[in-house]
Amino acid sequence: MQLNSTDKALQLRYPATVRLDQVQQDALANLHTLTPTSDKAAQSLYWSGAFLWKADHRAKQAIALQQQTVDKQLRALADHWRYSRPAASETLIQLAQSLASPVPGERIFLPLDRDRVRIVPDNNPALNGPFVFQLTTRPDTIKVTGALRLPTGNTADISLPWQERQDAAGYLKQVKALSVANRDYVWVIQPDGKAEQHSIAYWNRQHQDIAPGAILYLAFTDLPESAKSLNAQIIHLLSQRPF
Numbered sequence: 399m400q401l402n403s404t405d406k407a408l409q410l411r412y413p414a415t416v417r418l419d420q421v422q423q424d425a426l427a428n429l430h431t432l433t434p435t436s437d438k439a440a441q442s443l444y445w446s447g448a449f450l451w452k453a454d455h456r457a458k459q460a461i462a463l464q465q466q467t468v469d470k471q472l473r474a475l476a477d478h479w480r481y482s483r484p485a486a487s488e489t490l491i492q493l494a495q496s497l498a499s500p501v502p503g504e505r506i507f508l509p510l511d512r513d514r515v516r517i518v519p520d521n522n523p524a525l526n527g528p529f530v531f532q533l534t535t536r537p538d539t540i541k542v543t544g545a546l547r548l549p550t551g552n553t554a555d556i557s558l559p560w561q562e563r564q565d566a567a568g569y570l571k572q573v574k575a576l577s578v579a580n581r582d583y584v585w586v587i588q589p590d591g592k593a594e595q596h597s598i599a600y601w602n603r604q605h606q607d608i609a610p611g612a613i614l615y616l617a618f619t620d621l622p623e624s625a626k627s628l629n630a631q632i633i634h635l636l637s638q639r640p641f
Contacts, residue, residue, distance in 0.1 A: 496554035545579035
C-alpha cells in the first residue's frame with residue numbers, strides 16, 4: 399500500500415490482508431511524515447477527493463490498454479478533422495497527450511469518507527496486494543475539458559475558480575466551446591468519481607451542485623461511426639485521474 403499526499407508518498411506494508419479502515423487509520427497516523435503540520439492537515443482532508451487505486455500488474459495493464467485505445471481514436475479523429483475543423487483537431491491532440499499520462503492503476507469507486515467506511519461494511523473491503531491511496535486537501539478550483547478552444551501551451555483543460563452554487567452552465571460561460579461541442583448537456587465527474595450529466599441549454603437548464611475539484615467534460619458531437627463510444631471512454635479515463 400502506498401499513501402500519497404500532494405507530491406509526497408509513504409509506503410505501508412502489511413503481512414496479510416487488511417481492511418480499508420485500518421489503512422485509513424494508519425495513513426492518518428503517519429501523516430506527520432508527509433507534512434509538518436499533520437494536525438491541521440488531518441482536520442482539513444478532503445475525503446470526497448480521496449482516491450484508491452488497485453495497482454497490481456493486471457490493473458496497470460488494463461488501464462494502459464484503455465489509454466492506448468483512446469489515444470489512437472483521438473489521434474485518428476484529429477487527423478480526420480485536420481482540414482475541416484482545425485481547432486477541434488488541435489484540441490484532440492492535446493487531450494490525447496493528457497489522457498496518455500500515467501495513472502497508478504485502476505480506480506476503486508468507493509465512498510472513502512472515514513465514517514462511511516467504518517459504518518458500512520460494503521465500504522470497508524479487504525485489501526490484498528498493491529494499492530495506492532491518495533489523500534488531499536480541498537481544492538478551490540474545477541477543471542473544464544473536452545470540446546473547447548484551449549489556451550496555447552501543452553494543456554488539455556482550463557482551470558476555473560470554484561464558486562458555491564455555481565452550475566455547469568455558469569462555468570461554461572467562462573470558456574469557448576468548439577462548433578462540435580454538445581450544447582445541451584455537459585458531463586460532470588465529481589471528485590468521488592461519479593459521472594453526472596448536467597443540462598446546460600436554455601430549454602432544459604436545471605441547477606445541480608458541483609463540488610470543488612470536479613471535472614466538466616464537454617462532449618464531442620458529429621463523431622464518425624468509428625468513434626461513437628469515444629466520449630464514454632474519455633469520461634471513464636477522466637474519472638481515474640486525481641485533480
